[in-house]
Amino acid sequence: AQSVTQLGSHVSVSEGALVLLRCNYSSSVPPYLFWYVQYPNQGLQLLLKYTSAATLVKGINGFEAEFKKSETSFHLTKPSAHMSDAAEYFCAVSPSLYSSASKIIFGSGTRLSIRP
Amino acid sequence: GAVVSQHPSRVICKSGTSVKIECRSLDFQATTMFWYRQFPKKSLMLMATSNEGSKATYEQGVEKDKFLINHASLTLSTLTVTSAHPEDSSFYICSAREWEGGEETQYFGPGTRLLVL
Numbered sequence: 001a002q003s004v005t006q007l008g009s010h011v012s013v014s015e016g017a018l019v020l021l022r023c024n025y026s027s028s029v030p031p032y033l034f035w036y037v038q039y040p041n042q043g044l045q046l047l048l049k050y051t052s053a054a055t056l057v058k059g060i061n062g063f064e065a066e067f068k069k070s071e072t073s074f075h076l077t078k079p080s081a082h083m084s085d086a087a088e089y090f091c092a093v094s095p096s097l098y099s100s101a102s103k104i105i106f107g108s109g110t111r112l113s114i115r116p
Numbered sequence: 117g118a119v120v121s122q123h124p125s126r127v128i129c130k131s132g133t134s135v136k137i138e139c140r141s142l143d144f145q146a147t148t149m150f151w152y153r154q155f156p157k158k159s160l161m162l163m164a165t166s167n168e169g170s171k172a173t174y175e176q177g178v179e180k181d182k183f184l185i186n187h188a189s190l191t192l193s194t195l196t197v198t199s200a201h202p203e204d205s206s207f208y209i210c211s212a213r214e215w216e217g218g219e220e221t222q223y224f225g226p227g228t229r230l231l232v233l
Binding site for chain 2: 036041042043044045046049051090103104105106107108109111
C-alpha cells in the first residue's frame with residue numbers, strides 16, 4: 001500500500017521568504033510522486049512530478065522538489081514566496097505511470113499563507 | 117497542458133432529487149477518468165475509476181447505487197448522485213488520464229460544488 005504524509009496542515013511565511021512544505025511517502029515499490037496546488041474553489045493544478053529520472057525536479061511558478069530515498073521524503077520548496085502562492089498544496093503518490101491500474105493517492109494537504 | 121471541464125460548476129438541489137455532473141476531456145481522449153470527493157479543508161478522496169465502455173470500479177465504502185458513473189465516450193464521464201441528501205453536499209472533482217510516450221498524466225477538472233438542501 002502507498003501513502004503520503006504532509007507535515008503541517010498550515011504553513012505561514014513572509015513574502016520573499018523561503019517556502020518549505022514537507023511530504024514523506026510510504027511505498028512498497030518505487031514511487032511516482034507529485035505536488036499539486038489548489039486555489040480556492042478550483043480544481044487541482046500539477047506543479048511538478050517525480051518519475052525516477054532526476055531527483056531534483058523543477059516545476060512551475062518557481063517551485064522545486066527533491067526526492068530523497070534515504071529519508072522517504074519529497075519536500076516542496078520555493079526560494080522566495082509571492083502573495084500569489086497562497087493556496088492549498090497536496091503531495092501525492094502513485095505506484096506507476098505505466099499501468100492502467102495506477103491510482104493517485106493524496107496527502108491531507110497543507111495550506112500556505114503568505115504574510116505581507 | 118490538456119484541459120478537463122466539469123459541468124455544472126455549482127448546483128443546489130432539494131433532498132431526494134438526483135444530480136448529474138459531467139466531466140469532459142476537451143482536447144484528448146481519455147479511456148480512464150477518476151471521480152474524487154473533497155470535504156471542506158480536507159484532502160481528495162478517490163471515489164471511483166471510470167472506464168470507457170465498461171463498469172466503473174468503486175473504492176471501498178463508496179455506494180455504487182448511490183453514485184452512478186457512466187463513461188459512454190472517450191471524452192465524457194458522468195457522475196449521478198441519486199436521491200441526494202445533505203450529507204452528499206461536497207466538492208466533486210474529476211480527472212482524466214492522458215497517455216503520452218507510454219507515460220500517463222492526470223489532468224483535473226475545476227470541480228463541481230454540490231449543495232443539497
